[in-house]
Amino acid sequence: MSAPILWIVVPFIAGVLILLFLRERTSPLIGGTVATLLAFIALLFPIDTALLLGSVSIKISPSIEFFGRSFALTTADGPLLAIIYGLSALWFFGTEASGTANRFVSLGLMIVALLTASIAVEPFLFAALLLEMAAMLVIPLLVPTYQKPGRGVIRFLIYQTLAMPFILFSGWMLAGVEASPGDINTTLQAGTMLGLGFAFLLGIFPLYNWIPMVTEESPPYVAGFLLWVLPTFTIIFGLGFLDRYTWLRTSPQLSSAIQLAGIFMVASGGVFASLQKHIGRMMGYAAIAETGLFVLAIGLRSTEIVNVTFLLLIPRGLELAVWALALSIIKRKAYSLKFSEVKGFARSYPIATSALILAHLSMAGLPLLAGFPARLALWQELASQSLVLSFWALFGMLGLLIGATRTMAVLVMVEEDKAWELKESWMQMTMLGLGVIGLFLLGMFPQILQPFIKDLPSLFEHLGR
């Protein structure tokens, strides 16, 4: 068995089979189990290392060839695969509680498989194509059957599609830059192309307006999944670029530009979040601010780039899962997610509203919650480089905190003497409860992530050294 077959082909086929043959009730269980198994295999069986189980020797080979292209997953990819499939399992298990359609699990598995392929493919520029394919698979999830796609979805597709030629073109130019590093014009052009490609992919300021639109018009659980999965792989793809090209890694101008873009996202995401009156859009802006933190981390002139980035990546999956699940539960009851519609929901849905607020506060970096350790690490690294950047990063988080406070104030706004009720189902309470426990565990003991992230710097040859 080869690693790409196990972590790319198997989940993709599992996704297709679930789509064709399984019913709505069983698909989350099967999809979640497949993802969990893949996560455990990634964690327990090192790639390209022979393991003796009694008299049987097992070895997962690292690569395969496909139409002249190579797909390779090395030993260092193991923890990353465990994280990705572990978090995917969390999303799939939560599907039933969220009331999302069954194709979420099947298409979700296919999307994760394609995105895994994007980090395995060689030459790595083909990752742009795979990212585009994954973005296209998201569309049927975002648009309910027999409905016209909303403006946000269309804009999402336009921007993701625009990203692909920019990245492919920049890859071609970068080869030229490597050949003649003194050619400033080519370097500038390649850098601009690359920057634009990633700006479209990640939704860098001002290209992020599709995010709040999608979180407003699409099912919250799907939107949350999209906001977790695409930026995560795009960031890993981006780190690959930085690792591969010395001039990108060592250019102080590029680093400043990345940090400037990141800080714009954090600050503007925070400010807009604080001014929203729709709790779905607020999640969108919080995701934007957090993507800004990733961008800031990538722009760090420090050996800790990889550690800080992955420390941010893992809690994001959990935060968005909890937040999106809570929003889905609330949306099933409320006409829309506007403040006026969800007023006083805390008394009827205390678990869902608490989980929502905690996920929001975690993204705002409140101590004790999952988002805090990563933000603390980032602030410390930023502080030693620029106090101004640190200030704006904190300012963005303040915006998210204001947003959380406003949401809380609306959700607890009740008529006098309204009694407390528990309207969530047992499944919903269990999933949200587990998520909230996870938020606190990651916030109090971030060292539990250490087994997963300690070997991740070896994914990159030059970064963080």
Added chain:
Amino acid sequence: MLIFISCLLLFISALALIVLRVTQQNIRYSWLAAVGGAALATVSVFVWQTQMPFDFVLPSWKPDTLFLNPPLFRADGVSWPLALSIVVLTLSIMLTSVARPSIANSLNWAGGLALGGIGIMAVTADNPLTLLLVWAALDMTELITQLIFADNSTNNEKVVTSFFTRALGIGLLLWANIVSIAQGSSFDFQTIAPGSGLYLVIAAGLRLGVLPLHLPYSSESTLRRGFGTLLRLISAASSIVLLTHIPASSLNSGLTPYLLGFSIMAALYGGWMWLRAPDELTGRPYWVIGLAALSVTAALSGNPLGAVAWGCALVLVGGALFLASVQQVWLNRALLIGAWSLSSLPFSLTASAWLGNLGFFIPFVIAAQSLIIAGFIRHALRPSGRDTLDSQPRWALAAYPTGIILLLVIQLVLGFIGWDGALQIGAWVQAIIVSLLTFGLVWATPRFRILNPIRAHWVNTTASRTDSIYSGVWTLYRVFGRISKTINITLEGEGGIMWTLLFLVIFVSLLTQGLP
């Protein structure tokens, strides 16, 4: 390890109460478990004295290269009196709960014990990371408890606002450390950069409601005497502890006199409102503001021990007064020991309060302190409005006064032993002036109308002047909201993509201008 044992005793007792609640309904066992756990924890805090100073270190966060300081707790001559005050208050609340109608609710006791444990962790926190974590735990506990018991929208809104204000304090502590790291120091109190000191004062002041002056707590909360008292006082003590970590060098800043001015204004305001409050529970927010402001003032005068002394007084003296819900003449008179503790006379609890340099501000500090003591005496000696123990069993008749007396005894004991501020002569001349002025105020209160208590329904939790400031902020917020809406409509409308691309071009042009 002893810190861990004390906290564990309180947490285990809380857990035992929950288990008892589920398995048995006999309230006496629950009460015994609560009192037993709190008493053992109190004894264990006294045992700290045998090993002080000592540290308790939790496993450090990983990766080590990013998180240099592990969560750390320290018992020393500064944190011990605050820890003792908190644990004794917890025990007193359990003992006096026999006189309160909420006796049947053992979940309240469990919450109180857990809160006591968190409070001890807060006052022993020895680096900013630890303090940030414990502050967040306290704030979330308060938020959840208050929201469960709040009965209308207005109170809910106040609870949320109070949480936000305290979260801002957390943000400021974080900012202080960012500034410290930017100046080449590390993320701990011992090596914190001088430039960060004033941010620490503001962070503590913000959480206490002193800088800027605001009332973070609602006086209309359902949780009034028992759990409510614990929540208010522990929360305040956990913020005061930050004042003991301010580096002296940072107080040379030009901003210090202004901050001193603001904190003394807050002390005067708190003292005045406390003196005129219709009863001690309505006046409790002003008590907290007044003493917290004196604590901030002591810290700004370069005397961290004074901040600790005011913190202990806030918990012990305030605790005794707020828990005294039963009409007993001899107990009311015994409460006056609190006036001694607040007087800063030699060998009193607050004798070390004014060892710093107050300069021009001394008369104002004297006035504020006198107002607070006079208010305390008035509330302690009030003739009516309290419950009786007549209908209670015999054991309750013994348990209730024990709880109050315990707080009074500890006030006296801390004046003589156990910490760095014990056995101090202090600024005795100033203390005598304070005492004389206090007697004058107590004499004048029933005689001059301006000093008479105001009616309960006139006491507003937010002063009108601060209200106008906050409504100004709210107007500004709404203006930003409208601007944001316009931007959103533009970018998300039909021509949104064109506008976005235009912004993108401008953004890229700006960036490329910076390149060589």
